Amino acid sequence: MTEASGLGAVMALDRLVHEPARLLILAVLANAKEVEFTFLETVSGLSKGNLSSHMSKLEAAGLIEVIKRFRGKRPLTELRMTAAGRKALADYRQRLAAVMQELPDTAPSAKRK
């Protein structure tokens, strides 16, 4: 094992994936073979600029593949997850599960709100 059980897992989280904006992107990509930039923009609520830079990081790390084509006369950018991306996300998910077990069980029994 990498570290002592439990607590160490928190620090072992992959920061690249941990960032909410990026995690959102990866989550979308994981569920759809391929998505367009503009779709992600609307579904995520991220600004174009922000989305663009997160994409660059994911691409640089090899977690996604960015495909540029033309649809008719307009440029079109599509994102696809790579195998490495799937692995990174799976690993992250697993660590996250470990982390959650460390957190106290939120609902003892009663008390609705």
Place this chain on the structure above:
Amino acid sequence: MTEASGLGAVMALDRLVHEPARLLILAVLANAKEVEFTFLETVSGLSKGNLSSHMSKLEAAGLIEVIKRFRGKRPLTELRMTAAGRKALADYRQRLAAVMQELPDTAPSAKRK
């Protein structure tokens, strides 16, 4: 409901809690009534400076309480979680659970590694 289901939950994560170093601190505090600075330093592996500044943020946000006393002649800093801290952590945990459901199930069936 706050947002559309699922995806929106990712962006709703509380960044203050989401930060691994801080999450670790909170996790430790959640499981122990009270912890000392030096204990946290060793258990977390964070540098003193880093730990100190994360503490300040958590304190400023009211998630933890910082108690300073003397043990014998030496200064001693202890951390304790506040009610707000417990709530914030519980909320975070809940959102995190929602996020995890969005991520693909990692293990299809076979393939050990």
Place this chain on the structure above:
DNA sequence: CGAAAGCGGTTTGTAATGCAAACCTGTTTG
């Protein structure tokens, strides 16, 4: 005794983020 090492942290400096505004290249519309 005085110096040096140690304890328990805080403050300061810095490189790396995350974010949106501004910009850019082309296309469509008025």
Place this chain on the structure above:
DNA sequence: CAAACAGGTTTGCATTACAAACCGCTTTCG
């Protein structure tokens, strides 16, 4: 032809996480 729009990228900025340096005090050592 000018102005608006589509589809992104680059730039500028404020925030951050992090460790190095520092600080006040105490204990140890020569």
